Amino acid sequence: MTEETSSQFSLFKDCIARRVMAHPSMSSEADDSLDDFSAFLASEAWSTLPSSLKSATNETKSAVPDLENIPLDTLSGAFTDTLLSYEIAADEDEVMKFLRRALEEYIEEACAAPPVWVRTRAEECEICGRAVPLTYHHLIPRSTHTKVLKKGWHSENMINSVAWLCRSCHSTVHRAASNEDLARYFYTVELLLEREDIQKWQKYAAKQRFGVKWKASHHKDLPPDA
Template sequence: MTAIPEDQEKNYEIFLDCLSTALIEKISQPQAKPKRRTKPKSKKPTSTPPQTKSANPDPETEADTDLTSADDLADFAGYIATTTFHSLPSDLKTLDYYLWTRSPSLQTTYTLPFTGTSIPPLPTLDPAIADSLSTYSITREPTQGINEFLAPILTHYLSLITKPPPAPRATLKEATGCEICERNYIPLSYHHLIPRFVHSKAVKRGWHKEEDLQNVAWLCGACHRFVHRFAGHEELARRYYTVELLMEDEGVRRWAEWVGRLRWKGR
């Protein structure tokens, strides 16, 4: 199986999660079994040979049993996801929120929600995928073929990869304290690790990808002001665009050690 290119790995992981969730939901649904026809009781007792396992078991029964194993299900989901992802149109493999908002043509081409008749064409999809899904009773022709199975998966996938990034305020709950001095008892504010004043330049000159522009660090007021005194906008964008890079500087570490000893004075 061809490896997933690095620039597509993030989208592939999202697609794998969407497809795995759909598989789990399908497999966990109880399947209705046809009622057996009962034969009238014979007056004469008859002896029947003990039943033995068929040399050619029913593939649907065997498949359902096999996929109850977590490892088997993971392998099956990985196979289906990887093969299907390779067959997607190239723009869906690398699409993100920023490309989506700048491309009205893509928004017209990929109108959500997808249906079995409106999903993107997958001419290179291996026919073995449809056979595998049918064998494991994931799809049931003629009511649901592979297109009907993939439609909600692709709808969910596209909605996730084109979702706007969270506002910095939404990430505050993840902060346990100032990311420089580590004080956790004072108010925090967000610091754009790539200053907004140089966002256009950072993308145009290839310093950063557009999806990285909203990366923030949560800092106390003292550390926030210190960072902007420590380096200018361009230097922050080019050399100190993560907290780890900031903390590699000896001057920043000395500041963090000093300010970390400060405490609010009682009133």
């Protein structure tokens, strides 16, 4: 893989987007603005990352350096200034925390093992609707099965129900609620899609072209320092 591995960049951009969406100062931004904003930030940070991180996969995870050993002092000034200008970070230390958390999520997703079932049972992600590689999400997380049956939340014939989600949507679902809340309240795709945060994510993710690296030249309204 090369530094231009587009699927890896797409994962990283989605991790940036989730962190941007979660910040109160960006909650009122239009979906298109959030899309371009997240893409710009991801592109600025991506150029400073080591190649071993950019090409991270389950097969190469042993070569991925620990975050503590990744120098981030060469981070683009535009990345830092943008987070400060939009009040997503109060100072440079918070900028570093933002980036490190996004990188933690990226490494986790990029290095995740492929699903046990090689052939998927759906052609499109059940949340974003994209025809991309899919994983299966246990709608009632396996760690909760004993409690679910003991409490009588669901019948045994529902216990192994799954939804077919792309890696980014799958990660978003698990970050939206605890396993217990997923099992008790959000045990179908329809119930997940009733959540405002999942609806917002769906609008963002549905527009993302899998395997295409965003170019900074695509953005028409970058911050002045970009």
